[in-house]
Amino acid sequence: MKKLGLALFGLASAGGIACAVGAKKLFDSTIPRQDKLKVDLSEMADMSKWEEYKKFMVPNREWLQAQELEHITIGARDGITLHADYFPSETPSNKLVICNHGYTGTGISNCASIAVFFHKLGYDCLIVDHRGHGKSGGQYIGFGILDRFDCKSWIEYVERRFDNSKKIVLYGVSMGGTTALMTAGFSGISKSVKAIISDCAFTSPYDVFAHILKRDYHLPPFPIMNINDRMCRKKAGYGFSDYSTLDAVKATDIPILFIHGMEDNFVPVWMTEKNYEECISPKEILLVENAGHGAAYYEDTHACEEKISSFLGENL
Numbered sequence: 001m002k003k004l005g006l007a008l009f010g011l012a013s014a015g016g017i018a019c020a021v022g023a024k025k026l027f028d029s030t031i032p033r034q035d036k037l038k039v040d041l042s043e044m045a046d047m048s049k050w051e052e053y054k055k056f057m058v059p060n061r062e063w064l065q066a067q068e069l070e071h072i073t074i075g076a077r078d079g080i081t082l083h084a085d086y087f088p089s090e091t092p093s094n095k096l097v098i099c100n101h102g103y104t105g106t107g108i109s110n111c112a113s114i115a116v117f118f119h120k121l122g123y124d125c126l127i128v129d130h131r132g133h134g135k136s137g138g139q140y141i142g143f144g145i146l147d148r149f150d151c152k153s154w155i156e157y158v159e160r161r162f163d164n165s166k167k168i169v170l171y172g173v174s175m176g177g178t179t180a181l182m183t184a185g186f187s188g189i190s191k192s193v194k195a196i197i198s199d200c201a202f203t204s205p206y207d208v209f210a211h212i213l214k215r216d217y218h219l220p221p222f223p224i225m226n227i228n229d230r231m232c233r234k235k236a237g238y239g240f241s242d243y244s245t246l247d248a249v250k251a252t253d254i255p256i257l258f259i260h261g262m263e264d265n266f267v268p269v270w271m272t273e274k275n276y277e278e279c280i281s282p283k284e285i286l287l288v289e290n291a292g293h294g295a296a297y298y299e300d301t302h303a304c305e306e307k308i309s310s311f312l313g314e315n316l
Helices: 002-011 017-030 047-065 107-120 147-161 175-184 205-217 224-235 245-249 269-278 301-315
Strands: 070-075 081-087 095-100 124-129 167-173 193-199 256-261 283-288
Touching (some): 047 107, 107 167, 124 147, 167 175, 175 245, 193 301, 205 224, 256 301
Parallel strands (some): 095 124, 095 167, 256 283
Antiparallel strands (some): 070 081, 081 124
């Protein structure tokens, strides 16, 4: 993410007032809603691969957008309006997947291809826009910390609408994967949630920002992260370490499939390996060679679809 990198660069030599100014720059470039794509695609895969992936992604997105999608809105616990597109199975189904996208994306832009796949498997698809993204309201991005509450609200909406008749799968990529895992950690989470598929989730906002500081600038988290954490807590209502996927996977009995690209330079693969290690529920893992951040499904579609199909077959 180039804007994040530039902000962190401004902190590299900062001290005192300059450090506070740099922290504000970091906050302003990452936490407020980003209505234009600001992710550096080279973080996800090299550009030649990205061009190949788009040959698969774009037709799926165009096909999905041409379908009759139902636009749904609900209220979040803090009053923000949340949006999702509902795409039912061609035949009546008792299975539904909630698709969670990544940072600065939208449900349709990030989850179209996987939604088409789930549709072929006979699932209803609820493709959400996270707060601060797409057609959902909100001025600040939740990085999973806030989005887990929104995901819980979507689960409750599905249960109300379909009278608890749906078996629910939570799917997410990157920040969406983090959201799906963190949602699993709620005490008393609905028994309707039968499985979770998490692709390249980061363990916490703190961990992923600290990783970038170390990777790009060889800087420790202190004091940069401490200043920015306080700023985020004051303005956006949460701290970077308020919750972690590691907390969640130690507190759930929901079966989880972990996916990650081995060449991920943005969210390191150790985060998924640690999630898998700490997970106490039934679990499987798929590490895809030669795949960058968020690119595992596009790099080896066959392996991912085969693994997802067998995992869901066993757990639903």
